Amino acid sequence: MINFSKSKILVVVAHPDDEILGLGGTLSFLSEVKSATIKVVILGEGITSRGDKRRTSDWEDKLKNHKKDIEKAKHIIGYDRLMCYNFPDNRFDSKDLLEIIKIVEKEKSDFKPDIIFTHHYGDLNIDHRITHDAVITASRPLSGENLHSILTFETPSSTEWQLNSDTSFKPNFYVEIRDKDLERKIRAMQCYRFEKREYPHPRSPKALEILAGNRGISVGKKYVEAFSISRSIHSQNV
Secondary structure, X not given: OOOOOOOEEEEEEOOOOHHHHHHXXXXXXXXXXXXXXXXXXXXXXXXXXXXXXXXXXXXHHHHHHHHHHHXXXXXXXXXXXXXXXXXXXXXXXXXXXXHHHHHHHHHHHHHXXXXXXXXXXXXXXXXXXXXXXXXXXXOOOOOOOOOOEEXXXXXXXXXXXXXXXXXXXXXXXXXXXXXXXXXXXXXXXXXXXXXXXXXXXXXXXXXXXXXXXHHHHHXXXXXXXXXXXXXXXXXXXX
């Protein structure tokens, strides 16, 4: 059993909005009900892949607005800390994996989390997969390690679009969320003016509600968010 009460939770995601799509309701619940201390680390800037070439000067105003959207979403969900980096959107594979690992190692060393949430390893999006690999590499189970659990989440419009059944998302852990947690998740997602979509897109408000309800039906609850446990260690200190 993973103990979330008063835990330190590090969320490592590739792009702005992934933290909401993957576990916005859970973050709301854990922050308010379980008194968890939560830090979100966003590795990429999340926009510039929409151009033919990565010229950040062409996207300067939108990148500033994107940062404002992150803060608005953070305020709605209510988590504690935020750190943003500027790895190139959908081009993480143009960087040395070690460079990304070093960032995750630093954040992990500074924050000393009990639990980490990150992307599922089989996602369609290359940045998600590299983020997952960086987190796992930075979280080697060494002696004296504070971290006891790593969970991966599904990201609508990426996880379910992967056609390889060998790497499909197979949840084995569920967090029941309240109506108001789902409502906060949807409101937070609507803050992302460049990412929100209309139904039937998976990032639309209606689709997010349907997903939470469908996951809930599978375990006899109204709304849940689903996760896969990559590693969870129970010790006398947990």
